Amino acid sequence: MTNTIDDLEEANAILVIGSNTTEAHPIIGLRIKKAVMQNDCKLIVAEPRHIRLCFYADRWLQHMPGTDVALLNGMMNVIIEEGLYDKEFVAERTEGFEELAEMVKDYTPEKAAEITGVAADDIREAARTFAAADCAAIVYAMGITQHTTGTDNVVTVANLSMLTGNIGKPGAGVNPLRGQNNVQGACDVGALPNVFTGYRSVSDAEVRKEFEKAWGVELPSEPGLTATAMIDAASAGDLKAMYIIGENPMLSDANIHHAEEALNKLDFLVVQDIFLTETAELADVVLPAASFAEKEGTFSATDRRVQRVRKAVEAPGEARGDNEIIADLSKRMGYEMANVEPAAVMDEIASLTPQYAGISHARLDTGITLHWPCPDAEHPGTPILHTKYFTRGKGWFCPVPYKAPAEQADADYPLVLTTGRVLWQYHTGTMTRKSEGINEIDPHGKVWISLDDAEKYGIETGKEVVVSTRRGEIDIEAMVTERMPNGVIFVPFHYVEAAANVLTNNAVDPVSKVPEFKVSAAKVKAK
């Protein structure tokens, strides 16, 4: 997030697009609701399903899955045509406006309406509301990124935010919500194939030199494989071994059958986890790890706030912390890690990461709130990014035309399947599905289908149906609901017995390599 969670309350308008905030990020949902209910903030929700947040919205734009770029370009067309953009901000802090203006000329509200299914006047009004607000925030999540056009979607979101001068001030910003407790932190500290800590490129010789000096070894300069590329490489026989820590690709990867085939092809698979997950069941060696309640460390929240994790209980049996396991294994492979106590590791991170340079356990233990970048031990942290200039200096408008999703509904698969979370469960259910109460309220997954589609396919609430795509099929209970638009069905991905990702498309965005979880051509039939 360019801004913070606390900061959302300051917004005069919020556009939520591709985020079922109240279910997937309930506490951020509270802040949005508070802004609306108590601070008179205008809420625009762009979402194919009637999510709970729609009850609080001033305007609900029900666009078809995968048409985000067209919708946002349509809004920008109105904002530029009607002269509602922030001329001062555009002139002083950005470049490339003319190219953007030229490109969005094509996206009249009428044309955007044709692509997205949203009425042209709704697009106009939403654009006016967003542009008129002094501070307008955009909140998005995987509904924006999990597309083959995910990068295009994110760039377009940024275009809208810059066009309306909503960067670098309170109550505004571009605010992606990270889906897991420490996705932000895992990225920050370099658990990515192309960068070291602090997003510094592995291909940069200067950067590499710094890490080589600190770690005392020569380091590879070629960027590595992303998670999705690893699965493809394993499937092709190029990747021989995998070491998977606290991940469950056997439920979370798009097109699970492909992931299973790939993992089975490996010569050697190690899984380190707290449970014998579906992925661990395929492993050659399984290592028992400590859970978050059993270790010290830090998580970085979605708003770059670094917070302490503290040990409350002892790990069960012989389970060990990831740090100890990694250090022990390194030693056996001939490399002695320095002190791997979490506080010492944070000091090492701080010494190699400009954004974390001023962060230490001792400092966090005083109760201070620190959002990175925090360049030195006196620095109060940076709640709002880009207040004076962007990372590259001026913000660059990158005009992006609309591209259709990789797969579209056709005669064989007439529906669009989209996936996501429900309030009660979390990701692959490894944790929530072990909770008795939660399973009493939410025992199993359901496919959501519109009233008209249900009638068309002879489907009733509570009855089992078969949902299939070109990748596979699942049996699942139906929920007929007016919350779904015609032509779209929704399956949450938490449930192993009806795994949505058996169905999803593993086509990826060319830049981010994120699979298109949110759009697959599908069909349903009553059982």
Next chain:
Amino acid sequence: MTLSDGRLEVEEIKVEIDGTECTGPKGSTILDMAKAADIYIPTLCYDPRMQPYGACRLCLVEVEGARGLLPACYAEATDGMVVKTTTEELERIRKTLVELLLSDHEMECQGCTKSGRCELQELANRYGITESPFVGEKHEYVEHVENPFVMRDYNKCIMCGRCIRICREVQGVGVYDFVNRGFKAIPGTPFDKDMQETPCEFCGQCISTCPTGAIKARPYEGTGRIAARDMLRNACAYFKMSEEDMMEALGLDNWVTRTTCAYCGCGCQLDLHVIDNKVAEVTSPKMVGSGQGNLCVKGRFGYDFIASDERLTKPLIRKGKKFVEAEWDDALDLIAKKLGAIKKKEGADAIGVLSSARATNEDNYLVQKFTRAVIGTNNVDHCARL
């Protein structure tokens, strides 16, 4: 005014409370200012997460020049205000208010699991009330235990409206409202429906704000170590000791551990209450972190997994189609040998590592260091994309 780092600058005001000069941002209430200066003003219907309500009148204070007494939770502090929080008259009013509340309240605190954390009990202790001088009819409600999370016992309700307000103002849902009239009024559900028949999201915000034992967390009620927890809290109430002091006196360190939630990326702060190496309750500290003391159903109740019987406790090595329990030395030696051999034969790039967005920054750092420095490849990623 916006400061250079994007923070907002706020105007400061000064007030005098009980002879102490207090400063705070403009717009603060008298109660905000007093709290910031560590000056105690009793409250019952107040919770910093909600708009002030001014119903219980326990926070009445004397303000120089003001007509009558002012509710500190509601009255805005103005520059130069002179406030008295504790006078004989104020204490007499407060004592009478508590006595009135207790006139329709079970005084057998020992049987209540809220004992030791009950705001009404704390006030009764403060004013030395063991029995209410006001005698009248008492409610006899049957406890509602119809869903897995929220238990409602209206016999203990003091009608402060905190559950109603937090559900409406903070959660934006509105499961509760006052139903019935007069003596029969309670904060109930529509048509007395079971909570699972309402739009309730089981966030437990009502549990977190209820000052008495009227609304409780069902997963954290019961026997065994949870009963032991309640016994300890009862003892705290009996001896008028804080939980921390009691735990210290008993040598039970780390009874409450402040940590960060392990679910989504909101980063809510949690207090894990631990007895006998098991998490016996999860709460969230008020006005700390971006959650401010609010949690969702997963964050408040989703922690059975920590002590699950299904946790892995020994390394496992595959032998044919089965796993066999192994010693750490054997498992790690096998991994070192296999990875070493594959690296030698196929090159380091034939190995891939998936780190975890569920693990700490420190662990993730070590995993990427291990991948790059020990294995010698940049094939490291995690589930950011999934």
